[in-house]
Amino acid sequence: MRLYSTLQRQKVELPPPPGPVRMYFCGPTVYARAHIGNARPFVVGMWLRNWLRARGYDATFVHNITDINDKIYKAAGVGSSAELAARATEWYLEDIRDFGLGLPDHLPKATETIPQIVAFISELIASGLAYDVDGDVYFRVSSYPAYGQLSRQRVDEVEGQDEEDVPSPRKEDSRDFALWKANKPGEDTWWESPWGRGRPGWHIECSVMAEDLLGPVFEIHGGGLDLVFPHHENELAQSRSLGHEFAHIWTHNGMLRFTGEKMSKSEGNVVTVRDALDRWGRETLLLFFLTAHWSKPIDFSDETMQQARAQLETFQNALMNEGDGEGNWSDLEAALEDDFNTPDALAVLHGWRTAGATDELRRGLELFGIRPSRFDAPDAIRELAEERRTARREGNFADADRLREEIEAAGWEVRDVADGYQLVPR
RNA sequence: GGCGCCGUGGCCGAGUGGCUAGGCAGCGGCCUGCAAAGCCGCGUACAGCGGUUCGAUUCCGCUCGGCGCCUCCA
Numbered sequence: 001m002r003l004y005s006t007l008q009r010q011k012v013e014l015p016p017p018p019g020p021v022r023m024y025f026c027g028p029t030v031y032a033r034a035h036i037g038n039a040r041p042f043v044v045g046m047w048l049r050n051w052l053r054a055r056g057y058d059a060t061f062v063h064n065i066t067d068i069n070d071k072i073y074k075a076a077g078v079g080s081s082a083e084l085a086a087r088a089t090e091w092y093l094e095d096i097r098d099f100g101l102g103l104p105d106h107l108p109k110a111t112e113t114i115p116q117i118v119a120f121i122s123e124l125i126a127s128g129l130a131y132d133v134d135g136d137v138y139f140r141v142s143s144y145p146a147y148g149q150l151s152r153q154r155v156d157e158v159e160g161q162d163e164e165d166v167p168s169p170r171k172e173d174s175r176d177f178a179l180w181k182a183n184k185p186g187e188d189t190w191w192e193s194p195w196g197r198g199r200p201g202w203h204i205e206c207s208v209m210a211e212d213l214l215g216p217v218f219e220i221h222g223g224g225l226d227l228v229f230p231h232h233e234n235e236l237a238q239s240r241s242l243g244h245e246f247a248h249i250w251t252h253n254g255m256l257r258f259t260g261e262k263m264s265k266s267e268g269n270v271v272t273v274r275d276a277l278d279r280w281g282r283e284t285l286l287l288f289f290l291t292a293h294w295s296k297p298i299d300f301s302d303e304t305m306q307q308a309r310a311q312l313e314t315f316q317n318a319l320m321n322e323g324d325g326e327g328n329w330s331d332l333e334a335a336l337e338d339d340f341n342t343p344d345a346l347a348v349l350h351g352w353r354t355a356g357a358t359d360e361l362r363r364g365l366e367l368f369g370i371r372p373s374r375f376d377a378p379d380a381i382r383e384l385a386e387e388r389r390t391a392r393r394e395g396n397f398a399d400a401d402r403l404r405e406e407i408e409a410a411g412w413e414v415r416d417v418a419d420g421y422q423l424v425p426r
Numbered sequence: 427g428g429c430g431c432c433g434u435g436g437c438c439g440a441g442u443g444g445c446u447a448g449g450c451a452g453c454g455g456c457c458u459g460c461a462a463a464g465c466c467g468c469g470u471a472c473a474g475c476g477g478u479u480c481g482a483u484u485c486c487g488c489u490c491g492g493c494g495c496c497u498c499c500a
Contacts, residue, residue: 035500038499071498153428153429225500226499253500255500264500296431299438308450310451341441343438347439397459401460401461415461415463416463
């Protein structure tokens with residue numbers, strides 16, 4: 001099993017089963033409903049974990065929730081930031097549950113990791129890798145010569161990472177980034193720390209949550225491509241400067257595009273997971289994600305979603321009857337072992353479909369959480385279909401056609417098959 | 427300006443130095459009372475220009491175009 005890693009710029013082999021394979025994928029900041037792009041790391045992470053387990057790996061998946069930061073304060077306005085974060089966390093949990101892929105092994109929250117974060121920052125300070133100024137603590141970028149190794153940024157060309165537009169005069173170096181931020185007026189959520197009241201910076205929480213649950217060395221760190229710099233670069237710097245290997249493989253999923261651009265809250269071109277689920281259903285959405293390689297961008301549009309839906313229907317049709325074809329499971333393994341190539345895997349599934357290898361097909365789709373539903377038509381529809389069947393037997397095709405139209409008007413399609421009929425929702 | 431990704435047939439989308447990807451849509455056919463589903467067949471694609479090579483969609487260079495990051499962002 002190998003995966004393309006941003007750090008090494010090539011596919012990196014995973015140790016053989018049972019591993020372990022410990023995975024940490026960055027989750028969302030909770031201050032609004034998650035959009036579909038936010039869901040990609042979750043979906044890819046769950047697929048990967050489930051697949052690794054199926055392959056005999058001891059896989060652990062940690063997916064964090066950032067429930068404290070500037071955006072949350074801002075979005076909460078005069079309301080309670082903690083309340084907003086709690087509500088948005090529930091939204092997110094509902095959303096990911098509804099994908100039907102199961103849940104990560106751990107869903108840590110930044111606000112529940114504060115003591116570990118404080119301890120980690122203290123260690124950085126004690127090692128001379130960080131310094132505090134009036135209640136703020138910054139990581140000293142110059143103390144870590146390998147800084148920039150992940151994003152291939154040259155340290156001297158990196159612009160300042162100031163949270164506000166004005167460079168902070170308190171920093172030794174504009175590239176230094178905050179580990180701890182002193183509480184400011186209007187910020188209603190804070191913790192006591194050796195540096196005074198405040199709250200953790202964005203990057204440190206991920207280093208700490210990952211190491212807290214997975215240890216100082218783990219196999220895979222994932223997240224959106226937009227997090228490579230500065231977020232992941234900073235995580236890597238914090239942890240490695242303390243001598244921890246931290247993650248070995250860094251996977252970055254491609255951006256979800258909508259109206260030609262990256263879907264993002266700040267652009268406003270957003271479709272929430274909730275809306276997409278309601279409109280298209282979870283299986284179509286999953287199939288949609290399957291159509292593109294995880295590392296590539298993917299376009300969300302009516303057309304691409306309709307194509308996904310059409311594919312899903314062909315699978316559903318195939319699984320309405322048991323086939324007696326044979327499928328080669330290793331074909332699917334080959335596709336997934338090589339960088340988790342789901343479009344390639346999809347082609348294998350279609351091969352099984354046309355071959356009538358329904359056992360393998362069902363098992364293969366199940367891996368991705370796609371479980372074609374049974375179609376149980378309501379009694380009223382069944383009665384119409386029975387009536388139509390009788391009419392057809394008697395050669396009364398005018399009535400048969402009229403009944404079909406009635407059934408269609410009620411949202412169902414009748415298909416005449418060898419031993420009767422099938423009812424499929426339209 | 428710096429770092430990086432990508433451009434495959436109407437659409438989506440893998441992949442490879444020479445051998446059919448696959449799907450969706452379309453067209454033709456089989457099947458069907460008519461349909462639907464399914465099956466068979468068809469389009470003969472790799473942005474452009476150079477270069478390397480016996481041979482390039484696949485390697486190198488340039489051009490054009492799209493995208494991401496460098497600021498919060500999955």
